[in-house]
Amino acid sequence: MRRLCLLFLLSLPVSTAYAQVVILPPVRNVTPPDMTPGPKVSGPLERVAPPPAPPAKARWWRFFLPETTDAATFKAGDKTIHVAGVEPPPVDAACPLAGGASWPCGRTALYSLRMFLHGRAVECFFPDSGDVTDITAPCRVGTSDIGLWLLSEGWARPNDLATDEYRSAATDALCTGRGVWRGETPPADCPKKDTGGG
Secondary structure (H helix, E strand, O other), X not given: OHHHHHHHHHHOOHHHHHXXXXXXXXXXOOOOOOOOOOOOOOOOOOOOOOOOOOOOXXXXXXXXXXXXXXXXXXXXXXXXXEEOOEEOOOOOOOXXXXXXXEEOHHHHHHHHHHHHHOOOOEEEEEOXXXXXXXXXXXXXXXXXXXXXXXXXXXXXXXXXXOOHHHHHHXXXXXXXXXXXXXXXXXXXXXXXXXXXXX
């Protein structure tokens, strides 16, 4: 059998024969004399790829005077940061009022955010994004959670990333007619307002 394999290899063109035969160096023990040797290996050694690097840890990044493009989006350098958990109205959105009128709730929401920030630095929590320029992250100004403020004031709706606290704040704004909910009829399941009567 061995002779048959050798004859087969010799019958191949030189380039093919070299492509099929791989000569591996012998395994040798290189353990220093004062150390316990590793287990004996009978076959060739395999090179194992190093484990992947752990993901970068998230941290707070500070942005001074970022450009606000809607009620929950900031531009800072080449990065666009969306406040996590909220869906702002489009800047050109109009919200209905009683009697068929409407008002520019999108622009009012953006203006309200700008007034709330009042030139203060915005901080957002995310890992080093590298070349990624479109980021969704929780953000704050001072100790105030921007997403929670937007929902509490009615300037945004909760989205799929909203926490229970966010959803509760949005419900309260809806039921009390704040922000974009101004002029809307509150849902029937809203808590009844306390009129103070006995």
